[in-house]
Every structure is written in C-alpha cells, then in structure tokens.
Amino acid sequence: MTSLPETPTTKKLGLVIDLDICVGCHACAVNCKEWNSGGHSAPLTDFDPYGADPTGVWFNRIHTFEATDDVGNSRTVHFPRSCLHCEDAPCVTVCPTGASYKREEDGIVLVNADTCIGCKLCSWACPYGAREYDHDDGVMKKCTLCVDKIYNENLDEESRVPACVSTCPAGARHFGDLGDPESDVSKLVEARDGFELMPEQECKPTNRYLPPRPRKTAAGSTGAPSALEPQVDGGDSPFLRWVDKVLSR
Amino acid sequence: MHPAFSVIFFTTASGAGYGLITLMSILQASGILPPDPRVGWAGFGIGFTLITLGLLSSTFHLGHPERAWRAISQWRSSWLSREGLAAIVTYVPTGAYAIGWIFLDWRDDLFILTGMVGAMLCMQTVYCTAMIYASLKTIRAWANSWTVICYFSISIFTGALLMNAIASVFGYWHPAMFWITTGAIAVAGVAKMQYWRFIDRNPSESTAETATGLKGHIRLLESPHTQENYLQKEMGYKIARKHASKLRQLTIAAGFVAPILLITLANASIPATAAALSILAVPVAAIGVLIERWLFFAEAKHVVTLYYGETTA
Numbered sequence: 001m002t003s004l005p006e007t008p009t010t011k012k013l014g015l016v017i018d019l020d021i022c023v024g025c026h027a028c029a030v031n032c033k034e035w036n037s038g039g040h041s042a043p044l045t046d047f048d049p050y051g052a053d054p055t056g057v058w059f060n061r062i063h064t065f066e067a068t069d070d071v072g073n074s075r076t077v078h079f080p081r082s083c084l085h086c087e088d089a090p091c092v093t094v095c096p097t098g099a100s101y102k103r104e105e106d107g108i109v110l111v112n113a114d115t116c117i118g119c120k121l122c123s124w125a126c127p128y129g130a131r132e133y134d135h136d137d138g139v140m141k142k143c144t145l146c147v148d149k150i151y152n153e154n155l156d157e158e159s160r161v162p163a164c165v166s167t168c169p170a171g172a173r174h175f176g177d178l179g180d181p182e183s184d185v186s187k188l189v190e191a192r193d194g195f196e197l198m199p200e201q202e203c204k205p206t207n208r209y210l211p212p213r214p215r216k217t218a219a220g221s222t223g224a225p226s227a228l229e230p231q232v233d234g235g236d237s238p239f240l241r242w243v244d245k246v247l248s249r
Numbered sequence: 250m251h252p253a254f255s256v257i258f259f260t261t262a263s264g265a266g267y268g269l270i271t272l273m274s275i276l277q278a279s280g281i282l283p284p285d286p287r288v289g290w291a292g293f294g295i296g297f298t299l300i301t302l303g304l305l306s307s308t309f310h311l312g313h314p315e316r317a318w319r320a321i322s323q324w325r326s327s328w329l330s331r332e333g334l335a336a337i338v339t340y341v342p343t344g345a346y347a348i349g350w351i352f353l354d355w356r357d358d359l360f361i362l363t364g365m366v367g368a369m370l371c372m373q374t375v376y377c378t379a380m381i382y383a384s385l386k387t388i389r390a391w392a393n394s395w396t397v398i399c400y401f402s403i404s405i406f407t408g409a410l411l412m413n414a415i416a417s418v419f420g421y422w423h424p425a426m427f428w429i430t431t432g433a434i435a436v437a438g439v440a441k442m443q444y445w446r447f448i449d450r451n452p453s454e455s456t457a458e459t460a461t462g463l464k465g466h467i468r469l470l471e472s473p474h475t476q477e478n479y480l481q482k483e484m485g486y487k488i489a490r491k492h493a494s495k496l497r498q499l500t501i502a503a504g505f506v507a508p509i510l511l512i513t514l515a516n517a518s519i520p521a522t523a524a525a526l527s528i529l530a531v532p533v534a535a536i537g538v539l540i541e542r543w544l545f546f547a548e549a550k551h552v553v554t555l556y557y558g559e560t561t562a
Contacts, residue, residue: 097323
C-alpha cells in the first residue's frame with residue numbers, strides 16, 4: 001500500500017543535524033555506506049569505484065555551502081543531506097506498485113526491493129534528492145534510518161542508533177523521536193530554533209536542522225586598551241628635551 | 250529533467266492514438282464519418298498500434314519490466330498507477346467498438362454508446378498521463394494547469410491530423426474535419442505558447458535559501474562528490490536558453506504552422522493532392538510534437554538542483 005498511514009504516526013523517528021557543529025568530514029556518509037552495504041538495501045552498488053569516473057549509490061551526501069550576507073560577511077556551512085522521513089512523503093504516494101511505504105509504527109520510509117519496478121518516479125517526487133537509483137539492481141534505494149541497526153538487540157544499547165549518528169566525531173547528529181515533545185531531540189530543536197527544509201514543498205519532513213549560531217563580527221574585549229597612549233616626547237625637563245633633540249637628528 | 254526517449258515516445262504516440270480513437274467515435278456518432286470497415290481497419294489499426302507501442306515503450310525504461318503488472322495496484326494514490334489502469338480498461342470498450350465497426354456491422358445505439366464510453370476513457374487516460382507530471386510539486390514547469398491543457402489539446406490535434414489523413418485517403422473527407430483539425434491545432438498552439446509564457450515567469454517558490462535554511466547569497470562551495478551522481482544525471486539536465494528558444498520556434502513551425510498550411514492547401518486541392526498533403530501533414534507535425542515533448546522534459550527544472558549550485562528552480 002502506498003497510501004500514507006491514515007493518521008499521522010505518533011512516533012516519528014528522525015535525525016537532528018547541527019549545522020553549527022558539522023565540520024564536513026564525511027565520516028557519517030562513509031559509515032552509512034559501510035553499514036548499509038550489508039544492510040536492508042544492500043548492496044549499495046558502485047560503478048568504476050577505482051577508475052576515472054566512479055559513481056555509486058549513497059544515502060547520505062555532504063554538501064558545503066558558502067552563505068554571504070548583504071554586507072559581505074560570509075560563512076562556510078557543511079550540510080549533510082539524507083532522507084527526511086516526511087510525514088506527507090510524496091515518494092510514497094506516487095509509487096505505482098506499493099513498493100514504497102511509510103511505517104505506521106515509527107514513520108520510517110522504506111522501499112521493498114522485491115516489488116519495486118525501478119520507474120524512478122519517487123526520485124522525481126522527492127524535493128530533497130533522498131532517493132538514488134541502483135542501475136545494477138534496477139531498483140530505487142534510500143536511507144533506512146538504519147532500521148536494521150536501531151532495533152538490533154544483538155548490539156549494545158548505545159550502538160542502536162543510525163550509523164551516521166554513532167560515527168559523527170563532532171556530535172553534530174542526533175537521533176530520536178521527534179513526535180514526542182519531551183524527547184531530547186525535540187527539546188534540542190525547541191532550544192535551538194531547529195527548522196525544516198523547503199517547508200513550501202509541504203512534505204512535512206521529520207528531520208530538523210539546527211542553524212549555525214550567529215557569528216561575532218566585532219572583536220571581543222580582552223581587557224587591553226583599544227590603542228596605545230602616545231609616548232611622552234620629553235615633557236618639561238630641559239635635559240630630556242636635549243636628549244630628544246640629539247637622538248632625533 | 251533528463252529527456253528519455255522512451256517516455257517522449259510513449260506520451261506523444263499514445264496521446265495521438267487516443268486522440269484519433271476519440272475523434273473517430275465522435276465523428277461516427279455524429280454521422281460525419283461513415284463506419285466503413287476500411288476506415289475502421291486504418292483508424293483503429295493506427296490508433297491501437299500507437300497506443301500499444303507507446304505503452305510498451307514506457308516499460309523499457311523500467312529497472313524491472315517483468316514486474317510492470319504490479320503498477321496497476323496503487324490507483325488510490327498514484328497517478329502513474331491510475332494511468333496504467335485507465336490504459337488497460339480503455340482497451341475494453343474501444344476494442345469492442347473497433348470489432349463492431351470492422352467485423353460485425355454493429356450499428357445500433359449500443360454501438361454508438363460503446364464508442365462514446367471508449368472516447369471518454371481515452372481522454373481519461375490522457376488526463377492521467379498529464380497528471381503524472383502535473384502532480385509533481387518538485388518541478389514547477391510541470392506542476393501547473395497548462396500541463397494538462399497541453400496534453401489534452403496536443404492529443405486531440407495529433408489525433409485529428411491522423412483522422413483527416415485517413416478520411417482523405419478513403420474519400421470520406423468532410424468540411425467539418427478541416428475545421429475540427431485547424432481548430433484543434435490552433436488551440437494546441439496557443440496553449441503551448443501560454444505554457445511557455447507561464448513557465449518563463451513563474452519559478453518555483455523553493456530557492457537555495459529555503460533548500461538549505463541558510464540566509465543570504467548561497468553558493469555551493471564544494472560538491473559532495475567528484476563525479477555526477479544519479480540525481481544530477483536524472484534531474485540536473487540543462488538546456489541552454491538560446492537552444493531552447495530555437496527549439497520552441499521549430500516546434501511552432503513544424504508542429505502548428507506547417508500542418509495548418511498543409512491542410513488548408515489540401516482543402517483547396519483536388520482529392521488526390523488533398524490526400525497526399527493531408528498525409529504529409531502527419532510526419533511534419535510529428536517532428537514538431539517530438540521536439541515539443543523533448544523540451545517539456547529538457548526545460549523542466551527540479552528543486553533538487555538547488556543543492557547542486559542552482560539558486561532558483
């Protein structure tokens with residue numbers, strides 16, 4: 001069934017990505033690729049991986065943008081982009097076969113690789129570029145929010161988070177239930193004015209991004225005077241005036 | 250958007266086929282086109298061939314064509330699914346009508362009614378095809394009502410040109426056909442020009458700022474990958490504005506102006522010349538319509554390009 005759950009899911013598992021902290025190291029994308037190469041949607045096929053024109057399927061892509069304001073102050077922002085597990089996911093409703101679906105129990109959007117016909121329409125419907133086509137398998141692939149990791153009781157409890165979250169060395173990625181206003185991620189979004197991407201596309205994405213904190217544009221105070229006092233050029237003393245005259249020649 | 254030939258051929262060929270069968274049903278019911286079995290052979294032969302080849306062609310770009318049957322299951326939410334279902338259902342009344350026309354000498358009211366039901370389903374299928382595109386909010390050039398108007402009017406005008414040619418060949422040419430065909434071409438031409446005018450003035454609400462949530466002038470400093478990925482190949486197709494404007498002119502010339510001139514000339518000629526000119530109008534218009542459909546894809550910009558260096562979409 002590619003109709004969305006009839007009532008919005010109460011549990012909304014998703015990610016909160018802190019654009020202030022992300023250093024753009026791509027570790028999340030690499031660990032995503034590593035875990036998912038053996039996971040729910042495996043393999044994530046690569047073509048010509050060691051050649052001149054390597055391409056392949058990735059669920060997570062790290063862009064780097066430069067945002068410049070009106071007076072010319074610019075800042076570099078690293079921007080991880082992956083599936084936002086939308087509440088009104090257009091990729092689900094356009095699917096003609098029912099291969100694309102949104103789970104009622106936690107809101108995760110998945111693809112059934114056994115019934116996907118590879119028509120690519122879901123990738124056209126997604127504004128965020130979350131879906132990538134695997135030319136080798138002939139089916140569409142996407143972020144699973146590590147559905148095979150977050151519920152995996154063979155793993156330590158602290159490892160039951162998406163691969164991108166567990167690997168982030170900067171702590172820029174958070175995972176939790178965004179449907180619960182009392183969850184840590186919901187509180188973080190509240191405290192930091194977390195926002196959704198392209199709200200005008202009306203997909204109601206679950207994932208949130210935290211904006212870069214405002215940057216100081218003026219120098220801070222260190223306690224030192226802002227300028228040095230001019231040196232006294234002799235004052236009233238006739239001797240010092242004479243020394244100054246001699247040394248100034 | 251990447252202009253895939255399979256989809257260009259599918260939408261243009263099946264559109265012309267559905268237009269032709271629709272007009273045959275209407276003109277037969279109104280007594281303008283006599284239900285001569287030879288006309289039936291030619292009309293339904295060409296119509297069903299175009300529709301069937303188009304539908305088959307649309308499965309060529311699938312990753313798993315052997316699973317295509319699954320695509321009719323999600324008609325409750327998916328326009329692609331509705332399109333597949335409508336296409337299959339349409340074969341039933343149109344097929345019965347064609348058999349009645351050609352083989353059974355079936356001419357009663359039920360025959361006419363079957364034709365009318367078939368005609369409505371043909372147009373319903375064209376509507377579903379258009380809505381596959383018009384329902385995608387991510388592509389501003391498609392998500393507008395001109396898309397549906399253009400699909401309808403081009404389906405009817407290409408079908409009318411085919412019908413005009415068939416009627417001329419079998420000696421059933423009627424002045425009403427000339428007026429229907431020229432009218433349909435004129436409507437389609439105006440609709441297409443309005444469509445272009447609309448897409449040139451109405452970019453998507455989404456910008457690089459809304460896509461990233463960042464403020465100010467947004468520039469892609471570093472791409473996530475060194476080589477083009479699937480998204481860029483499928484959705485990042487770009488056509489230079491100067492090429493687009495030349496191709497638009499070519500579409501107008503070959504798709505709309507030349508066919509009108511040819512059938513007007515045919516209207517003033519002796520029957521043999523008229524038939525030849527009416528037939529000639531078909532391939533000329535086909536060139537125009539194929540370019541039109543190629544542009545429909547090539548000019549459409551997807552909002553995902555905002556993550557790859559575009560500032561508007």
